[in-house]
Amino acid sequence: MSRFKRRKTSMGSSGLSTIDITSNLHRYGDCILHCNVYISRGIHELDNDIVLRYACAIANSGGGILHMQNVDYKRGVCSKDLDTWWSGMEIKLAAMISSDDICNYFDMVGNYDDADLYLFVKTSEHICTINYHSRLPTDTATHDVSYQSVIKLLQKEGPEKPLAALPPVPTDYYYGITHECLKQETKQIQFKQLSGRNSRDGKGIPEKIKSLVSKYVSAFANHEGGHIYFGIDDDHAAVYGEDMSYQDQERTAKLVQLRMDVIIWGSSTFSAQRGVHWDIQFFPVQDVPPRKNPRFVVVVSVCKFPGGVFTATPDSYYVNTRNQEVKCWSFDQWRKAMLNPFRDKPELHGRFVKLPLMVPQAPLVFSLKHxxxxxxxxxxxxxxxxxxxxxxxxxxxxxxxxxxxxxxxxxxxxxxxxxxxxxxxxxxxxxxxxxxxxxxxxxxxxxxxxxxxxxxxxxxxxxxxxxxxxxxxxxxxxxxxxxxxxxxxxxxxxxxxxxxxxxxxxxxxxxxxxxxxxxxxxxxxxxxxxxxxxxxxxQPVDFTTLNSKDMSNILSCDTHFFMLTCDQFELLFRRQFTKELWVHSPPGAGKTVAAVQFVQELKRRGCQSSEILYLAENKLLCSYVGSFNICRVATRLEFLQANKDSYSSVRNVIVDEAQNFKDRDGDWYSAAERLTKPRENSQVQACTDKNLTAINSDLSLLERHGFFWVFMDYSQKVHKFSAGLPSIIGKNNFMMSEITRNSKEIFEYAMHFMNGSPEGQKVPLTDDMAGLRGDVEVSPHLGHDYKSGQSVEILKCDKEHLKEKLFQVLSGIIDSGVSVDDLAVLVGSKQDKPEVTANVKPLSQKIECGLEVDTVKEFSGLDRGTIIGVDPKVNSEHADLNKFILSLATRARDKLVIISTSDDIQQKLATKV
Known part of the structure; x- marks a missing residue:
């Protein structure tokens, strides 16, 4: 068979021409925008500033290529025209990326006589903005804010500073005289004289005040508040007033009110109130020369306002990835995107690190360090x-x-x-x-x-x-x-x-x-x-993968993401086409996360929710997974008791926490496995990847067989009777060993009950696990160094004082600030549950919602930040105490308290602390 050969070429960046780019434009895997440019004109003439808008959009949307059709290339332009035009663009581009080195972001290819010019744009490392429409004051004027300044403004919080805190406004003004309190401009006082100046635009004083007031309002509100005095000469601070009638004053007040309504005060929904956030006053000027009309000093006052005040929505653009349309951010979208890099969840820093994703709209992602x-x-x-x-x-x-x-x-x-x-x-x-x-x-x-x-x-x-x-x-x-x-x-x-x-x-x-x-x-x-x-x-809530998101979705909700562990990634990546798989995992390694992720993958391939069945023993776990509404969910008992046609559409079965299953009530394993096998005369076929379907017209193996994945943890198989599982010898087995759920204190305590194996040593293989020998390595280890600072507490009390002890422990935990939603009380058997539930009922006066009380077995697969185990015990003939304690302890992420009334059990528990 002939091989595909490489051919060396001399074509490189030095020889990259616009002709080469144009002929291969269909081969660039980039966002590509197109526009016309006139290099003989200014950067704002004939819509030339479209280059700035498009370059801004591309930089904010992951980078790409701007194809500029040179309209002037046959109109006698020369190299100087291109240099002049592009140097003006570069100044604006540099300002857009906050004066960073533009050579790191933009590469222009083309000459003045080329029909096409190309701008290669790298992604920016923060939101690019052409004009912030926001200002800050100096002692003599105002100036546009920088990127660094606007970030500080947006991050400011707290109440506004009242108008009464501003420097007092004088009430007496004399024509041609400098007021003693108004001798010079400051960062809170600015002068402007409008009357007497030649105006070619034909605007009256009210219209001039309206057009000028915005930038002063923004500047003062963004600093310490201040006053704008119209009618005071800014050269000598002499009072001359503005030539205004009383009708002009009314019109000015209305126009300024309209302008204030347009200004953005920290949020697009906030409305500034006259007399609270701003005000306007008119003071008559005394001793005006007889031949002149009455004059007034107009004072517009603005309070200090946190969160940034903007005269208009900042000019910042992005590319809609669905249709390649350039869109302008709304103010709230832009604000959220600007502050996006500063989002964090400090409470997660113990176990995880925040990934330093430095792009405009990067998601907030947490990962284990390694x-x-x-x-x-x-x-x-x-x-x-x-x-x-x-x-x-x-x-x-x-x-x-x-x-x-x-x-x-x-x-x-x-x-x-x-x-x-x-x-x-x-x-x-x-x-x-x-x-x-x-x-x-x-x-x-x-x-x-x-x-x-x-x-x-x-x-x-x-x-x-x-x-x-x-x-x-x-x-x-x-x-x-x-x-x-x-x-x-x-x-x-x-x-x-x-x-x-x-x-x-x-x-x-x-x-x-x-x-x-x-x-x-x-x-x-x-x-x-x-x-x-x-x-x-x-996502930790709905398990939606980041790969299915776009920027608008990321910004629309204040959410965060976790990274799968290396084990979970390898399982889903390497074994994604394995039809039957047994996944073994110690407690806290994320079996349910991996199971739900695989359900999502089956749906991405085209599976309907009705074609996927998630099976578990516990109702709580089923309720949890069922809340995502991604597939059919049933307990083992519900599955066996259902009508035989109830699951006729199911072709893929995911079994979770299989070690808790029972072989009573029927052969659940064979019934579940049969759903994934080929069936004659069936109109419903197993889901296939849409792209895989396009590969071949005959994917018979993929179409006939569904997926059957079983997740289990034999170290938590508390009961000694059969779970209804066949031998795993000869099965496809995969082991996850990295534990992320528990703090270091809880992990080290729990490992003592995993067949007596401390961290770092292999767990001895039981009869159930014998088939794993040589296939996988069973060595649970902690994936982080997080210590909660809370040692495991083992408390002893008499049976008659158990109620008081439990009430005391719970009250102390709730009073310390632990959320009831992140707390659960676990008992040993169903018979103990009603009594303990009644014991904690008086706490309802302290909390708004009910406290979770359940058995260790029914809570398997779930977790809480704080777990209180009450009087743990098992029937040694039917259950293993070590595995029971292991299952109980590993439900807790940060804090574990176990209260025991048995001397023997208390001694066993305490010796491991």
């Missing part, structure tokens, strides 16, 4: 770089020649590190409709060759090129806007016709971008890190 590096080390192994990932995706491509061709293309990247990922697998999804004859898209990041989107297809057409460009542009947008990549990089698109691959017109060595976009080892790390972020970040 997660990204750990995932990267798994992705960039020598073995994984030899094949496109995830490697099981290749098995869905029918033709061996096509599979060989894809692998041969990956072989073209031998120098340095590289990573090749199939697009539209878990974590790297792109919302695009299937294109006929497209087999698959492969995204390659190479340390030596940069980024490439390679589309394998059965033909080459304009629609396929459009598809490739859209996919590449979307990937870059995600990597920058959501993954936080601020490096200068581009994605070149390629189409390989598998039916005629020896005649590929463009090879992987062509240079499409300026030299500053070339890949380096530092850029490579940054690009890979951003890929990991968009693949592994999820």
């Amino acid at each position: 997660t990204i590096n750990s995932i990267k080390s798994k992705l960039l192994t020598e073995k994984s770089m030899k094949l496109p990932q995830p490697r099981h995706f290749l098995s869905f491509i029918n033709h061996q020649d096509t599979r060989d061709l894809i692998c041969s293309v990956v072989d073209l990247f031998p120098a340095g590190q590289h990573l090749s990922l199939f697009v539209n697998c878990w974590g790297l999804s792109v919302p695009s409709a299937p294109i006929p004859k497209v087999i698959c898209d492969l995204f390659v990041v190479s340390e030596s060759s940069g980024c490439h989107l390679i589309t394998f297809a059965n033909s080459e057409s304009s629609s396929i090129w459009t598809h490739a460009q859209d996919v590449a542009a979307h990937l870059k947008y995600k990597m920058v806007a959501l993954g936080g990549c601020v490096a200068k990089f581009g994605i070149a698109t390629h189409i390989i016709n598998v039916k005629n691959f020896t005649e590929v017109k463009h090879d992987l060595d062509c240079k499409f971008y300026p030299s500053h976009f070339d890949m380096t080892s530092e850029k490579f790390d940054e690009v890979i890190n951003s890929l990991i972020v968009i693949m592994a970040a999820y």
Whole structure:
């Protein structure tokens, strides 16, 4: 079979011409905007300032290319025209990015006599704004705010300063005389004389005051408040007054009121009140010469107002990723985007670190300190770089020649590190409709060759090129806007016709971008890190992956994301096409998170909610997962007691906390497994990835078999009777071992009950786990160094004083500020639950909602910040006390209190503290 060959070219940044760019414009994986420019005119003439708006939008939206059609290129322009025009643009661009070095953000390609000019724009590292429409005062004037100043203004909080706190306003004014209190301008006092000046615009005094007042209002309100005196000469501070009738005064007051209503006072919904936030007064000037009309000094007063005062919505733009339309931020959107980098949740800093994502609208993402590096080390192994990932995706491509061709293309990247990922697998999804004859898209990041989107297809057409460009542009947008990549990089698109691959017109060595976009080892790390972020970040509430979000969604709600652990990432990435899988995990390693993430992936592939069943033993856990409304949810008992046709549409089953299941009431395992097997004459087929469907017309294996994933933890198998699970010997097994839920104090305490194994040692394999030997390593370890500072408390009391002791402990915890929503009381058996529930009822006077009281077994799979265990005990004939205590202890994230009435159990518990 012929191999796809590389061809060395001399084409580089030094030889990059506009003709080259134009001919290959369809191959750039970027946001591309188009406009006309007139280089013979000023930067604001004939709509030339569209360049500033579009450049601002691109910089705020992940970077891209501005294609400028040079209307003047045949009209006798010369090099000087381009230099003059572009130097003016550069001054404005520099101001837009807060005077940072524009060479780090903009690369212009083109000459004065080129029909097309191209501006390559890198993402900004904060929101770019052309005009803030906000000012601050000096001792003699006002000036536009800088980025640093506006950030400080937006962050100011607190009540406004009353008008009474301003310097007093004199009431007596004499023509031509400088008032003793008004000898010079300050940061709170400014003078303006309007009458007597020649005005070509024909405006009267009321209109002039209205047009001038805004900038002074903004400046004073943003500082310490102040007064604007109209009618005092700012050269000598002499009083001359303004020539105004009483009708002019009424009109001025109305016009200023209208202007105040337009000014933005910290929020688009706030309305400033006259007499509270601002005021206007008119004082007659005495001793006016007889031949002159009556004169008045007009004083507009403004209070100090926190949060920023703006004369208009700042001029800042973004690109709507859905239709490539340039839009202007609303004020509230812009404000939220400006403050976005400063969002944080300090309470999470113990366990997690805030990722330093320095792009305009980056999400707030928290991760374990080592997660990204750990995932990267798994992705960039020598073995994984030899094949496109995830490697099981290749098995869905029918033709061996096509599979060989894809692998041969990956072989073209031998120098340095590289990573090749199939697009539209878990974590790297792109919302695009299937294109006929497209087999698959492969995204390659190479340390030596940069980024490439390679589309394998059965033909080459304009629609396929459009598809490739859209996919590449979307990937870059995600990597920058959501993954936080601020490096200068581009994605070149390629189409390989598998039916005629020896005649590929463009090879992987062509240079499409300026030299500053070339890949380096530092850029490579940054690009890979951003890929990991968009693949592994999820919301803690609804488990929505970050990859499914866009900027407007991120900004519309004040939310945060967590990164999957390295174990969870490897499970979902490596095993996403494994039809039957047994996932083993110690308590606190995130089984439910991984289970729900996989449900979301099945839905992304086209599954309907009715085709996925989540099974668990516990009603509380089912209720929790059911609240996400992403699939069908049932307990084991509900599943077995349902009508046989109730689950006829189900083709995929996810079993959680399987160690708690029972084999009584029927063979739940066989019944669940049968749902995922092929069925004759069925009209409903197992869900398939939409892109996988486009790969082949015959995906019989994928269509016939659904997914059957079982999550379990044998170390928490408290009961000694059968769970109804078959032997795991010969099954596909995967082990998650990194625990993130518990504080270090609770983790170290709980590990003493995991078959007596302290941290860092392998847990001895039980009979149930024997099948894991040689397949996975069972070694639970803590994924963070977080200590809550609260040691595990083991309390002893008599049975008759248990109620008082429990009440005392609960009262102390609630009085310390612990939220009732983050607190649970767990008992040993159902028989104990009513009594304990009655014991805590008097606390209802202190709290607004009921206190969670449940059994350890029914609470399995859930957690709270604080757990109180009440009188733990088990029937030794039917249950294992060590595993019971392990399950109880690991429900607590930060604080664990266990109250015991048994001397033997109390001694056993206390010796482990």
